[in-house]
Amino acid sequence: MDQLYEIKELEVSITSSCTLACANCGFLVPNQPAPAMGEPVAEITAALDVLYQAGVRVGSLAILGGEPTIDGRLLQRASSAIATTRIAKRLEVVSNGLTPRGLKASLQYIDRLSISVYGFGQALLDRYRTWMNLAAPHVELALRASDDGWDPWADERTVDDAQAQAMFDSCWYRRHCTTVERGRLFMCSRIAKFSRDEEGLPLSPATTLDDVRAYLEQPVFLPSCATCTPMMGLELVPAGVQPDDRIARLEARAIDWLDCEISHATARIL
Ligand SMILES: C[S@@+](CC[C@H](N)C(=O)[O-])C[C@H]1O[C@@H](n2cnc3c(N)ncnc32)[C@H](O)[C@@H]1O
Ligand code: SF4
């Protein structure tokens, strides 16, 4: 292939369901739109194949949800199929860490596990470190704390064109959260999650590298940028706040499950 184009970070969501209900979820859970119109694994891999054939390569491809570990079989099928496309140098799962059972079958396909730490303690993280060392030493474990808080997502505000352009020019999300869903490439996950499909690039076998480059490198802000509260520099909101004690309940179950896995893996080594 003569010409290649690298997207440094690309995200795909395999489900809109989640084990948590974080206030201000940046993926709009529980109102996240379905990330696929049909069967998600087939649809995502078809879209990635289109990009690959056009000459796109990805530095790090993240599988998210909702919560991607909520359905272990789906995550296994997705991680295995995405690895087979060979589009990404590195495959990552981003998880809230509370259903490790759903991760187990996918560890062989991924390079990195990012756990977003919402209100659980060191005991669970220590179990993860031990489990990864025993079961998947090739997987890098990254912990994502949100101690400073999250960007507000729900406020309804609009800025003028000059400010929308300034937000677009300095946008963190479009450098880190390019997204593929519903057969389209999106500048950022926010535009995808707000179902602004008309602001995405439809992917088809006719899509060229120039189409992708022209879309991602367009100089002028998109309509969604004018209402983009995450980029407005507003006061941050607390991260990962739940309506009830579900984190404590899921955390206890996760620790029990990890303790069993660790003792089985240790017994296999001895
Ligand atoms: C939407 S979550 C999906 C994956 C998984 N459920 C999780 O929470 O890690 C992906 C990432 O977005 C971050 N995130 C969610 N809401 C956010 C917000 N309002 N501002 C900034 N980051 C946010 C999360 O902390 C997480 O690292
Ligand atoms: S864990 Fe929280 S941030 Fe992640 S998708 Fe679920 S509700 Fe959103």
Ligand code: SF4
């Ligand atoms: S809507 Fe525009 S400014 Fe907001 S995250 Fe997306 S690209 Fe950036």
